[in-house]
Amino acid sequence: xxxxxxxxxxxxxxxxxxxxxxxxxxxxxxxxxxxxxxxxxxxxxxxxxxxxxxxxxxxxxxxxxxxxxxxxxxxxxxxxxxxxxxxxxxxxxxxxxxxxxxxxxxxxxxxxxxxxxxxxxxxxxxxxxxxxxxxxxxxxxxxxxxxxxxxx
Amino acid sequence: xxxxxxxxxxxxxxxxxxxxxxxxxxxxxxxxxxxxxxxxxxxxxxxxxxxxxxxxxxxxxxxxxxxxxxxxxxxxxxxxxxxxxxxxxxxxxxxxxxxxxxxxxxxxxxxxxxxxxxxxxxxxxxxxxxxxxxxxxxxxxxxxxxxxxxxxxxxxxxxxxxxxxxxxxxxxxxxxxxxxxxxxxxxxxxxxxxxxxxxxxxxxxxxxxxxxxxxx
Numbered sequence: 341x342x343x344x345x346x347x348x349x350x351x352x353x354x355x356x357x358x359x360x361x362x363x364x365x366x367x368x369x370x371x372x373x374x375x376x377x378x379x380x381x382x383x384x385x386x387x388x389x390x391x392x393x394x395x396x397x398x399x400x401x402x403x404x405x406x407x408x409x410x411x412x413x414x415x416x417x418x419x420x421x422x423x424x425x426x427x428x429x430x431x432x433x434x435x436x437x438x439x440x441x442x443x444x445x446x447x448x449x450x451x452x453x454x455x456x457x458x459x460x461x462x463x464x465x466x467x468x469x470x471x472x473x474x475x476x477x478x479x480x481x482x483x484x485x486x487x488x489x490x491x492x
Numbered sequence: 493x494x495x496x497x498x499x500x501x502x503x504x505x506x507x508x509x510x511x512x513x514x515x516x517x518x519x520x521x522x523x524x525x526x527x528x529x530x531x532x533x534x535x536x537x538x539x540x541x542x543x544x545x546x547x548x549x550x551x552x553x554x555x556x557x558x559x560x561x562x563x564x565x566x567x568x569x570x571x572x573x574x575x576x577x578x579x580x581x582x583x584x585x586x587x588x589x590x591x592x593x594x595x596x597x598x599x600x601x602x603x604x605x606x607x608x609x610x611x612x613x614x615x616x617x618x619x620x621x622x623x624x625x626x627x628x629x630x631x632x633x634x635x636x637x638x639x640x641x642x643x644x645x646x647x648x649x650x651x652x653x654x655x656x657x658x659x660x661x662x663x664x665x666x667x668x669x670x671x672x673x674x675x676x677x678x679x680x681x682x683x684x685x686x687x688x689x690x691x692x693x694x695x696x697x698x699x700x701x702x703x704x705x706x707x708x
Contacts, residue, residue, distance in 0.1 A: 392689075397545050399644060400688070406644045407688035408637075409544040414689030434595035434639050435545045435586070441640075 384422040386448060389481035390430070391415050394489065397433035402426065409433050422448050422477040430484050440489030449478045522568035523613045523623070529560045530675060530703025534579040540685045540693035541581075549589045552601055552635075552649075553582035557699040563611060573609040573625065575657075578602065579697060583637070590639075601635035601649065603697065605679060607657045619665035629657035631681050631695065648687045655681030655695070663705060671705045 392398050392410050400407045402418040403426060410416055410433075420426050426446040432438050452475045460467040534557035541552040559577030566572050583599025590597050609627035616622075631653050635646035659677030666672055677699050684695025 399639070401644075405647070407647050408644055409648065409687060410689050411544065411687070411691065414691075416688045431640060433545055434597050434637075435543065435549075435590040435593045437593045439595070439640075 384475075384477070385419045386422045386477045387479060388418045388420045388426050388428070388446070389415060389479065390418070390428060391481065391483040392430075393483050393485045394432075395486075396436050396438060398484065399431045399433050401429045403428075420448075420480075422450065424448075426480060428482055430489070432489065442484065442488040442490060444482055444488075446480045446482070448480060451476045451478070523565050523571045523611070524707045525563060525565045525571070526671075526705045526707045527560070527562050528673060528703055528705040530673065530701035531556070531558045532675075532699060532701030532703075533557060534697050534699040536581065536697055538694065538696045540695050543586050543589070544687070544691075546586075546589055549585050551581075551583055551586040551599060553585050555580040555582045557701060559699070559701065559703075561609075563609075566610075569613045571611045571613070571623075573607075573611055573627075575607045575609050575625075576605065577699065578604050579699060581635070595639065597637050597639040599635070599637045601633075601646065603634070604632040605629050605657070606632075609657065611661075621663040621665070621671070622660065623663070624658070624660050625677070626658045627656070629655050629679055629681070631655060631679070631684060633684070633695075649685050651686070653681045653684050653695070655679060655684065669707045671707070673703045673705050674701075675703065676700045 388402055390400055390402065390410075392400075392412055392414050395412050397412070398410045400410050400416055402416075403420055403424075405418060407416050407418075426448065427443065428446070429441065429443045431441040452473060454471055454473045456469060456471045458467055458469045533554060535554045536550065536552050539547070541550045543549045543551050557577060557579040559575065561573045561575035563571040563573035579602060581601040581603070583601055587597060587599055607627050607629035609625040611623050611625045613621060613623040633646075633649045633651070633653070635649045637644055637646065657677060657679045659675060661673055661675040663671040663673050679695070679697040679699070681695040683692040686692040
């Protein structure tokens with residue numbers, strides 16, 4: 341007996357090819373159900389802030405995104421993933437009779453917060469408890485000073 | 493709007509409003525559809541082209557400019573053109589300056605632009621023609637520099653921007669269907685250069701070109 345492309349034995353059990361299709365369908369169903377959570381998990385972004393406290397212009401690279409000629413006292417903000425390592429590299433911009441570079445690696449710190457609620461009806465005789473969890477990520481910043489810059 | 497932009501806009505409006513007789517144009521000498529090709533040099537006046545590190549030292553120095561357009565006749569004195577061009581900027585000033593400070597770097601920068609231009613034909617005398625142009629422009633900038641063994645894309649000069657374009661073209665008819673042209677244009681793009689720390693500058697380019705136009 342063939343039902344929608346899945347071959348079924350007389351006793352109701354699936355053949356080998358039928359089980360393969362069934363597993364694929366299960367995997368697809370799970371992927372579809374879990375997809376929104378996967379997106380929200382990987383999309384949690386935060387801002388990385390870099391402050392140039394040197395008297396010179398800087399070339400700044402944050403996770404391979406470059407920002408050039410950042411002025412003294414100026415600030416650069418870059419959205420980064422809250423789940424990965426942030427690598428920031430700064431170099432004195434050319435034409436300033438000074439050379440130096442610095443690299444720092446930052447690991448975002450997440451705080452998971454679980455909130456529990458207890459809902460009762462019928463004068464407290466019928467109670468239901470539920471929990472919800474969320475997470476926050478500490479902002480990351482780097483104030484670059486001349487002391488950070490290794491001259492070469 | 494800058495003084496130059498205001499003047500261009502006023503001239504353009506007056507031209508559209510003026511009767512054909514005042515423009516020295518008759519129906520026999522009306523605007524025609526055409527295709528044009530051109531080449532020349534583009535100047536880059538203003539602070540936008542300078543290095544942030546050293547004022548007066550150009551990262552985006554003037555350079556060769558090429559372009560082409562196709563224009564369609566709308567009326568006896570007006571055409572609509574789809575115009576595009578490419579300009580290569582010269583970063584040698586900045587390279588030389590950096591070298592003098594002990595840094596070796598190389599700069600590559602260019603700009604592609606596309607515009608939709610209204611072109612009123614303001615004067616026709618014998619085989620000489622003159623027309624203005626004005627319209628919106630979209631600019632696709634591109635630039636990078638290699639410094640310290642690493643190549644950096646110019647983030648401050650790499651985003652598609654919108655602005656305005658105006659100009660004037662003199663046409664000398666060589667025969668009934670071909671004309672030699674001399675054209676001067678101005679491209680103005682507010683925030684055409686925008687640094688990651690918030691500072692922005694208005695991009696101004698002045699391409700002056702000679703070319704040829706085929707009427708159809």
